[in-house]
Amino acid sequence: MSAKQIDLSFVHAATLMLPATNTWNIVLVGCGGTGSWLAPSIARIARVLQEQGKTANLWFVDPDTVEEKNIPRQNFCQAELGQNKAATLAGRLSAAWGVDIRISRERFNPARISGSQWIGWDSVTVVVGCVDNAAGRNELAKSLQYNRAGAAHRIWWLDCGNAEHSGQVLFGSAAQSRQLADALVSRKICKALPAPNLVAPDLLKARPEELKTNLSCAEIQLANAQSLAVNQMVAAVATDYLTRVVFGGLRRFATYFDLESGSMRSLFNTADTIGQYTKRRAKAEPTRV
Numbered sequence: 001m002s003a004k005q006i007d008l009s010f011v012h013a014a015t016l017m018l019p020a021t022n023t024w025n026i027v028l029v030g031c032g033g034t035g036s037w038l039a040p041s042i043a044r045i046a047r048v049l050q051e052q053g054k055t056a057n058l059w060f061v062d063p064d065t066v067e068e069k070n071i072p073r074q075n076f077c078q079a080e081l082g083q084n085k086a087a088t089l090a091g092r093l094s095a096a097w098g099v100d101i102r103i104s105r106e107r108f109n110p111a112r113i114s115g116s117q118w119i120g121w122d123s124v125t126v127v128v129g130c131v132d133n134a135a136g137r138n139e140l141a142k143s144l145q146y147n148r149a150g151a152a153h154r155i156w157w158l159d160c161g162n163a164e165h166s167g168q169v170l171f172g173s174a175a176q177s178r179q180l181a182d183a184l185v186s187r188k189i190c191k192a193l194p195a196p197n198l199v200a201p202d203l204l205k206a207r208p209e210e211l212k213t214n215l216s217c218a219e220i221q222l223a224n225a226q227s228l229a230v231n232q233m234v235a236a237v238a239t240d241y242l243t244r245v246v247f248g249g250l251r252r253f254a255t256y257f258d259l260e261s262g263s264m265r266s267l268f269n270t271a272d273t274i275g276q277y278t279k280r281r282a283k284a285e286p287t288r289v
Contacts, residue, residue, distance in 0.1 A: 013251035013268035023123035035130030036075035037235035110142035170196035180278035
């Protein structure tokens, strides 16, 4: 294999460096297919942060209740039928891990990100999106409006999505390309990453079945059938992202997988890759081999 055929992106990827903080806000939006499997990992991360003497503020957000059709694929049991998903997971995990988890039975409102309830400017906030529609992702994208070009980004969006046998996890802070101009501090350190909507603009566009207002939630779910394993796989990848974000070492911003072929690929924090999402090339010379 020639040198030109070897992908050295990971070797030369910059490590994400977030603003120094002792307070982490993690907002899980959507506690269904993927969110219900990701929630236990979020609770464990909060427990570790607490053991390190740091503050972990957790919120679970979901207006839906547990239904019969949720039981086989989501992380709920028969005894939890009819209960609010966010409240059910929060109660279960708070008792298991000794962490405080606040809930919202309302739809996610990005305006609350700017208030003291969900963010302080000496903290870092990660909004974890586990929603299955464009309308929800549009609201998640609005959370990043408080980040500014050239300033330390304190609000980040971790988005999870999947089809029947495949899925992706995207992570970033810059909803607009101009916010990436100074993303790379050096060839080894970066401070901003393209937001999920920059990497995959179609996430904010409604699928045909979403536009058919006469379809029930069950019919929409049937139109997007999913395997029993795919949500847990998305949650596992998202857990690794969140762990590396909180404790350090993240060198990628997008990961795609396919269960049928057993394949996985990622986009790494390099000048060339990040530069694809900005009108002005990221400020860092690529490493020479």
